[in-house]
Amino acid sequence: xxxxxxxxxxxxxxxxxxxxxxxxxxxxxxxxxxxxxxxxxxxxxxxxxxxxxxxxxxxxxxxxxxxxxxxxxxxxxxxxxxxxxxxxxxxxxxxxxxxxxxxxxxxxxxxxxxxxxxxxxxxxxxxxxxxxxxxxxxxxxxxxxxxxxxxxxxxxxxxxxxxxxxxxxxxxxxxxxxxxxxxxxxxxxxxxxxxxxxxxxxxxxxxxxxxxxxxxxxxxxxxxxxxxxxxxxxxxxxxxxxxxxxxxxxxxxxxxxxxxxxxxxxxxxxxxxxxxxxxxxxxxxxxxxxxxxxxxxxxxxxxxxxxxxxxx
Numbered sequence: 001x002x003x004x005x006x007x008x009x010x011x012x013x014x015x016x017x018x019x020x021x022x023x024x025x026x027x028x029x030x031x032x033x034x035x036x037x038x039x040x041x042x043x044x045x046x047x048x049x050x051x052x053x054x055x056x057x058x059x060x061x062x063x064x065x066x067x068x069x070x071x072x073x074x075x076x077x078x079x080x081x082x083x084x085x086x087x088x089x090x091x092x093x094x095x096x097x098x099x100x101x102x103x104x105x106x107x108x109x110x111x112x113x114x115x116x117x118x119x120x121x122x123x124x125x126x127x128x129x130x131x132x133x134x135x136x137x138x139x140x141x142x143x144x145x146x147x148x149x150x151x152x153x154x155x156x157x158x159x160x161x162x163x164x165x166x167x168x169x170x171x172x173x174x175x176x177x178x179x180x181x182x183x184x185x186x187x188x189x190x191x192x193x194x195x196x197x198x199x200x201x202x203x204x205x206x207x208x209x210x211x212x213x214x215x216x217x218x219x220x221x222x223x224x225x226x227x228x229x230x231x232x233x234x235x236x237x238x239x240x241x242x243x244x245x246x247x248x249x250x251x252x253x254x255x256x257x258x259x260x261x262x263x264x265x266x267x268x269x270x271x272x273x274x275x276x277x278x279x280x281x282x283x284x285x286x287x288x289x290x291x292x293x294x295x296x297x298x299x300x301x302x303x304x305x306x307x308x309x310x311x312x
Contacts, residue, residue, distance in 0.1 A: 031275070032275070034068055035066075035068070035304060035307075038304060038307070038308060039278075039304065039307045040270060040275060040307075040312055041233070041274075041275060041276065041277060041278045041307070042068035042069050042100075042102075042276075042277050042278070043066075043067050043068050043069070043277070043278055043279075043280070043300060043303055043304065043307075044067060044068065044069035044070060044071050044102055044103075044232070044277040044278065044279035044280065045058070045061075045062040045065070045067045045069070045070050045071065045279070045280055045296060045299070045300070046071045046105070046234070046279050046280060046281040046282070047070060047071065047072045047073055047076060048073060048105075048281065048282070048283055049280055049281065049282040049283075049287065049295065049296065049299060050287075050288075050292035050293075050295050050296050051288045052288055052292055053292040055072060055076045055077075055079075055080050055085075055090070056085075056090065056093075057292070058070065058072070058292070059090065059093060059094055059097065059099070060097070061292055061293050061296050062097075062099060062296060063097035063098060063099055064293060064296075065293065065296035065297045065299075065300045066297070066300050067099065067296070067300055068098075068099065068100070068277070069099055069100050069101065069102050069277050069279075070094060070099050070100075070101060071101070071102060071103050071104070071105065071232070071277075071279050071281075072101065072104055072105070072135065073104070073105045073106070074104060074105060074106060074107075074108070074128045074131065074132075077104070077128075077131040077132075077134075077135065078127075078128075078131065081131065087131055087134040087135050088134045088135070090135060091134060091135040091136040094135070094136065095136065100136070101132075101135050101136050101137040101138070102137065102138055102139060102231075102232050102276060102277040102279070103137060103138070103139040103140065103141055103176070103206070103231060103232045103277070103279070104128070104131070104132040104135065104137045104139070104140045104141065105141045105143075106128075106140060106141030106142065106143045106178065107125050107128055107129075107140055107141060107142045107143055107163065107175065108124075108128075108143050108145060108146075109121050109124065109143075109145065109146045110125050110142050110143060110144075110159075110163055110175075111142065111144050111146065111147050111156055111159045111160060111163070112146045112147070112148075113146070113147060113148035113151065113152075113155070117146075118159055118162075122166070125163065125166065126166065126170070126171075128140065129166070129167055129170070129171040129173055129175075130171065132171070132173055133171045133172060133173060137173065138173070138174060138231075139173065139174045139175070139176045139204070139231045139232060140167060140173050140174075140175055140176070141175075141176055141177075141178050141206060141231075142160060142163055142175045142176060142177045142178065143178055143180070143183070144156070144177065144178070144179070144180075144183055144184065144185035144191075144194075145180070145183045147183070147184050147185055148184060149184050150184075151184055151185065153193060153194060153197060154197065156185070156194050157193075157194045157195075157196075157197035157198045157199075158198070160175075160177060160194055160195070160198045160200075160203070161198040161199065161200045161203075163175045164198065164200045164202060164203060165200070168202060174202050174204060174231060176204040176205060176206050176231030176232070177191050177194060177195055177203070177204070177205050177206065178191070178205070178206045178208070179191040179205070179206075179208070179211060179215075180208075180211055181211050181214050181215045182249075186211075186215050186217075187211075187212075187215045187217035188205065188207055188211075188212055188215075188217050188221050189217060189221060191205040192205055192221075192225070192229070195229065203229075204228075204229055204230060204231040205229060205230060205231070206230070206231050206232050206233070206234060207222070207230060207233055207234065208233075208234035208235075208236075208281065209233075209234065209235055209236055209237070209238075209260055209262065209265060210234070210236045210237075210238055210247075210249070210252055210260075210281070211234075213238050213244055213247075213260055214238070214244045214245070214247045215244075216244055216245075219261070219264075219265050219268065220268075222265065222268040222269055222272060223268055223271070223272075225272055226272060226273060227269075227272035227273035227274030227275065227276075228273065228274075230269075230272070230274045230276060231276065232276050232277045232279050233269060233274065233276065233277065233278050233279065234279050234281045235255060235262075235278050235279060235280050235281060235303060236252040236253070236254075236255065236280070236281050236282055237252070237253045237254060237255050237256060237257050237258030237259070237260050237262060238251065238252070238253065238258045238259060238260050239251055239253050239257075239258050239259070240258060240259040249283040250283050250284060250285055251284070252281070252282045252283055252284050253282070253284065254282070254298060254299055254302045255280070255299075255302045255303050255305075255306045256302045256305060256306050256309075257302070262306045262309075262310075263306055263309040263310040263311075264310075266278075266306065266307060266310035266312060267310050267311070267312060270310070270312040278303065278307070280299045280300070280303050282295075282299065
């Protein structure tokens with residue numbers, strides 16, 4: 001792959017020095033803005049954030065709460081279809097409400113360690129891709145939950161490339177790679193290594209502020225990445241009452257309610273050139289006990305507030 005797709009042009013020191021320079025980070029007049037010009041990124045709702053609601057309800061809630069996009073899960077689409085729902089019609093309803101689908105979560109077991117297991121996984125991978133295409137998604141998340149401890153980077157990269165090719169050639173999708181502390185492929189750096197070594201022009205990763213923090217990989221790596229290498233940016237805050245090693249996904253909190261330097265992270269993200277979705281992703285069971293619309297609205301308002309604080 002042309003590494004210019006992944007690494008920003010120019011010296012890293014120069015880029016780092018320019019991140020807080022308003023003259024250099026202000027948007028050109030031709031740049032598309034969202035939220036009445038208040039955000040350079042569309043704001044997306046990961047549907048797990050309002051777990052108790054049905055998929056159709058989540059679509060309506062996302063629109064009512066002010067989001068630009070919605071990010072559903074594969075299990076929801078599979079269940080929706082099994083129960084007689086038409087995924088294409090749901091996709092049409094999403095568009096009718098002024099929303100779009102930047103990504104679907106996701107391709108589970110898409111990169112198992114053995115050749116036989118990989119071949120056997122492709123049927124499920126293709127079905128999930130079919131559903132993502134039907135709802136009108138641009139990306140589908142490739143989840144490295146089964147790469148195996150001590151995984152072979154070369155093998156993982158080769159299999160990820162195959163997934164990329166299937167997504168593009170058969171479904172018109174882009175398959176992006178996630179990293180999760182609780183899986184063998186844990187950090188943004190590890191995900192970037194696989195993406196680079198896949199040698200595919202559309203290889204991308206999906207950073208997540210929460211997992212960047214709890215893996216202790218940190219946030220400075222964003223300064224080295226070109227925004228074209230990012231499919232979507234998962235967004236959440238982390239509480240300060242636990243050490244990163246002790247945090248679980250259930251501990252995620254609304255942006256601005258925790259200890260992460262989210263405005264600074266967003267300034268760095270802006271400098272990469274990324275203009276895709278900021279997706280609010282919360283798995284907090286306390287929020288699931290509340291009214292889903294209230295949770296969606298609070299999450300939206302706090303996400304937009306942090307974006308404003310970033311001054312981009």
